[in-house]
Amino acid sequence: MALAYDGTDFQGWQIQEGKDPYQTIQGASEAALFAILGEKIRITGSGRTDAGVSATGQIAHFDADAAPGLDFRRALNSHLPKSIRVLAVAPASPSFHARKSALYKTYTYLFWRDPIVIPPFAWRVMYPAGPLDAEKMRVATAKFVGVHDFASFQNAGTPQKSTVRTVYSIFLKELPPVSGIPPHIPPLALSVTANGFLKQMARNIAGFLAEAGKGRVPADSLPGILAARDRSILKTPTAPPQGLTLSYVAYPPKDSFFLEMG
């Protein structure tokens, strides 16, 4: 199934021991499934999103015997809070696994550049004090493309077998102005597509780019930071979760069931 959610009020995707499961997207979704099927069924996401991170295209799978004619999307949405929406549900091949089958993911990150944060955006952006130079940020993004060891962009967490990831594309786009009152600086959207993301890698990339945009970190410092394979060498802060949205997860053609969902 494909899900969209506003992460603001949630403790992230993943159910965590000792925490209220309803405060996670996974927990709330499993509760909705339980309400429909009367059975405790595990829902596996394409990846964990941190507390405060939103999604417009999270993919998850579960194994269930569906009664013929059951409209899962409608039934799940009727049991979920409005801040979580099931966009589509469809049968997948038996080998499909939301995380393991994923080819790549796209995250977007919103930077607010105006001194005043206009309300609908207030809780969905990074608000870097001071102006951001989009040109400096653009120069810095180019250096992320390709196969790199991203250990320096990984925060402490579950150890990974490999910290090598491939960034397929990364670009910045100026969004349309939100206000017509000058001097208004339109927000910037960052889009990063990679075959996988280490813990808080997307937010560490966003944090690095924000500092590059402030002129505090030269764009050409990236190769040295990557070569160090050490988060402590990356002096820039992890960008706050509210600016981040998981926007797309791609699968091989045989598993792209959601592309045919109605």
Next chain:
Amino acid sequence: MALAYDGTDFQGWQIQEGKDPYQTIQGASEAALFAILGEKIRITGSGRTDAGVSATGQIAHFDADAAPGLDFRRALNSHLPKSIRVLAVAPASPSFHARKSALYKTYTYLFWRDPIVIPPFAWRVMYPAGPLDAEKMRVATAKFVGVHDFASFQNAGTPQKSTVRTVYSIFLKELPPVSGIPPHIPPLALSVTANGFLKQMARNIAGFLAEAGKGRVPADSLPGILAARDRSILKTPTAPPQGLTLSYVAYPPKDSFFLEMG
């Protein structure tokens, strides 16, 4: 001054007798001004916005003796909730009046066309059950342009001397997709610019267009509805306030102080 606000949690712009003034934008702004100057000063807006309506460019004026060097914008924002932001403050000519000096205003209205409302938009759109045909809506918009008696598009309220208004421009724009999960139908934004708006006129235009988009009202019924000068002839419902944003108020060059604000 120029203001932006998220109308979701407010009872509209205008302070109303017997209601908590802090639940109005005007009341909250006057309270912030009182906190700074220790004086009860009236703030006059370019117009009332209904409960639930947002703004990205509301203009308001007040008369105050400002201490030299007082940064009104910063001071007001430090006393206002985050859902109200002062974008700019500047001295105006003594003859300036936020409502009476206005030449025209632009409102935008968001229509959500997908069956599933993606969370960040859930409380900021009209969600018309069933699909909307943008082409039918476009045909209907064209007929609004020009000088018309809009009595049929006015809801009951304070009587107006004249119900004739001039619509300078009105257009629909398809917004970028919010989700990459098909079949996703991107939202539509309506923009209406007129020399004035009667009570709930913008929302009645949006309501009419939504019904035109559903094919329930022919676009060519508009001349007859306008000629009737009677709200009860307009069978279509007033569109809900959360889809509406006051985006711009224009003044003559001598009063366009906010265009030079820093």
